[in-house]
Amino acid sequence: MRKNNLIHFVFGYIALILTSCSAQKKNEQANVKNTQPNIIFYLADDQDVYDYGCYGNEKVKTPAVDRIAREGILFENAFTAQAICAPSRSQLFTGKYPLKNGCFANHSKVKPDIVSITKQLRKLGYEVVLAGKSHVSPDEVFDWDKEWHAVERPVGPREYIPIDSIQSYFKKAKKPFCMLVTSYYPHAEYFNVEGATAQDIKFYPFNESKKNNPAFIKDKAGYYRSIAEDNKQLDQVLTAADNYLGDNTLVIYSADHGVSGKFTVKDVGLKVPLVARWPKVIKPGTKSKQLIHYTDVLPTFMEIAGGKATPDMDGTSFLPILQGTETAIHQYVYGVRTNQNILNSEVFPSRMIRDSRYKYIRNFNSVEVVEQNLTNKPHVDFFIRRGANAFKNEPFEELYDLQNDPFEQHNLINKPELKEIKERLTIDLFSWMKAQGDFLNEQPGTMPLIKGKGKAGFRLDEDTPRRKIPDAIKNTLKEDDYRIIKHW
CATH class of the missing domain: 3.30.1120.10 (Arylsulfatase, C-terminal domain)
Incomplete structure (x- = not known):
């Protein structure tokens, strides 16, 4: 009996050790996963980099974007390679310039063998979600884990982001995620604003000749109003993130290209706003003059998730800049x-x-x-x-x-x-x-x-x-x- 008890004790002790080691390993794995931040990338549609308070336009109201810049970093030299919707977005989601990824004209597809953001981040443990406008294809390349389309409301000339689905997702998220919140605002058609004057608009060298053009002023006032509407949507996303997600959440805001330079290769079309907030990582109120590009966004996300860009990508991670090192990313864009x-x-x-x-x-x-x-x-x-x-x-x-x-x-x-x-x-x-x-x-x-x-x-x-x-x-x-x- 004593011998049997000893045997049971030994096997029980070994089992206890193995169970403890297994639990410890699971906890370590969980801790590794918990270090992966959630990523929220909010993308506006057709908005000039010059039309934000934080980029120097006091006539337009962008409090939510300004808040991100104030609580994080503002990039002064961020670019897309094409001032048009589908090619611009395809760069973001592939890490490759338009000619390489295949989408270099609007309403066109990327090459079918492209490995996009969905598969790149999924294999690093992330769920990849699209909320709003897509304008990228084919579906086999951009196979979102979840996708919610924009919704119509009684007010406003454009559809709105699916904020209820976004909030619900934030509440229930069990694993790290990358959510692309893609707005239809402020893209035309704009709000109808009556009584606007030239004093309500900030003019630049590329449009100052239109100061006495009533149709232009009315259109621009409606565009400003649409920008304000989009900021309300962004504010809802920020509030939901603050309420339901921890500090280990990176929020980036951008707009896919400028509307005043659409279809051109001038800076008014290709230069984009890009501001980011990441508590305890990004120092509040900072700015960077480094040249960065939309092809850099996916490599950055991959490095944040614990991976690295593939050799065929054109982009380079700018994570060091987010972490406080003002290091050169590109000589040219x-x-x-x-x-x-x-x-x-x-x-x-x-x-x-x-x-x-x-x-x-x-x-x-x-x-x-x-x-x-x-x-x-x-x-x-x-x-x-x-x-x-x-x-x-x-x-x-x-x-x-x-x-x-x-x-x-x-x-x-x-x-x-x-x-x-x-x-x-x-x-x-x-x-x-x-x-x-x-x-x-x-x-x-x-x-x-x-x-x-x-x-x-x-x-x-x-x-x-x-x-x-x-x-x-x-x-x-x-x-x-x-x-x-x-x-x-």
């Missing part, structure tokens, strides 16, 4: 312009490279070089010439000193003293384009007409609500006249 596949479709592609001071732009179908782009096919050349003439005031090359001319009003391309700067930027731009698989190159030549396979996308030779085509040229383009983007 780049921009892409594609005016095809929209309602005002024209053949006028552009590329941009920018460092902390200088910007170089090339407009590949400028009137200066349009004759070199022709194909000897009259029905094709009609659209190439039409595209050049639609932007006849935009030269083949542009160079700006952003330190002295932040609104890009004075083209310095012919200044002899800036020749070396132009050459440096040009060489790096075309090296980047080649690495991206760009179909444009340094020498003027055939200008591609682009579209999706079959009936996908807008055809150049058909009318749209915003563009009329002469009857004689309608439906003259054949499939082999286009450069077909098969995955669109």
Whole structure:
């Protein structure tokens, strides 16, 4: 009996030790997971970086955004590569520039083999949620763990974020999550505001000529009102985060691109607001002048989650900046312009490279070089010439000193003293384009007409609500006249 008792005691003791070790291991795993912060990324739609209180516009009311900046960090030089909705968002969710990820025209898809934010963060233990506007595809690439569409309300010209679902999720969350709250505001159509005057609007060099334009002032006042409405939504998200989530929650606010520079590669289109709050990590009231880019957002999230960017990503994590180290992320950022596949479709592609001071732009179908782009096919050349003439005031090359001319009003391309700067930027731009698989190159030549396979996308030779085509040229383009983007 004594021997049996001893055996039972030994086995019981061993079992107790194993159970204790297993419990300890589970607790350690739980503690590791608990160190992963929740991530909330709030994205507004079509709002200039210049239209925020924290970015210097005292005429517009943005208290919720200003609060994040006050409680965290404000980035002064954050950029998207394309001033248009789908390509801008696709960069955020892939870590890759538009030409590499495949979505370089609006209403187009990324390549089907892209591994997006959903799979990248899911394998690091996160649930990835979209709340609001998507405008990215295909669904197989952007396979959200949960997705809630925007909701209509009796007031307001646009749909609203699904705040009830967001609040409920915050209350019940059991694992780390990345939630993308994507607003439809302040994108047009705007609120109707009566009695607005020029004194209600802040003007800049790119729009000060419209101070005496009543229609512009009324439109801008409605835009300001829509901005205020979006801030109410953001405030609800912040309140819910404060009520239901702990300090280990990173909140980032941005807007996908500027509305005043939409479809361009000017800073008014590509420069974006980006403010972040992360208690006990980000020092309140800080600013960063470092160049960061939308392709950096996913690598940053991956590093925060305990992983790292994949080698094929274009972006670099800016987590060190959030943690208080003002370290350089990029020497250059780049921009892409594609005016095809929209309602005002024209053949006028552009590329941009920018460092902390200088910007170089090339407009590949400028009137200066349009004759070199022709194909000897009259029905094709009609659209190439039409595209050049639609932007006849935009030269083949542009160079700006952003330190002295932040609104890009004075083209310095012919200044002899800036020749070396132009050459440096040009060489790096075309090296980047080649690495991206760009179909444009340094020498003027055939200008591609682009579209999706079959009936996908807008055809150049058909009318749209915003563009009329002469009857004689309608439906003259054949499939082999286009450069077909098969995955669109």
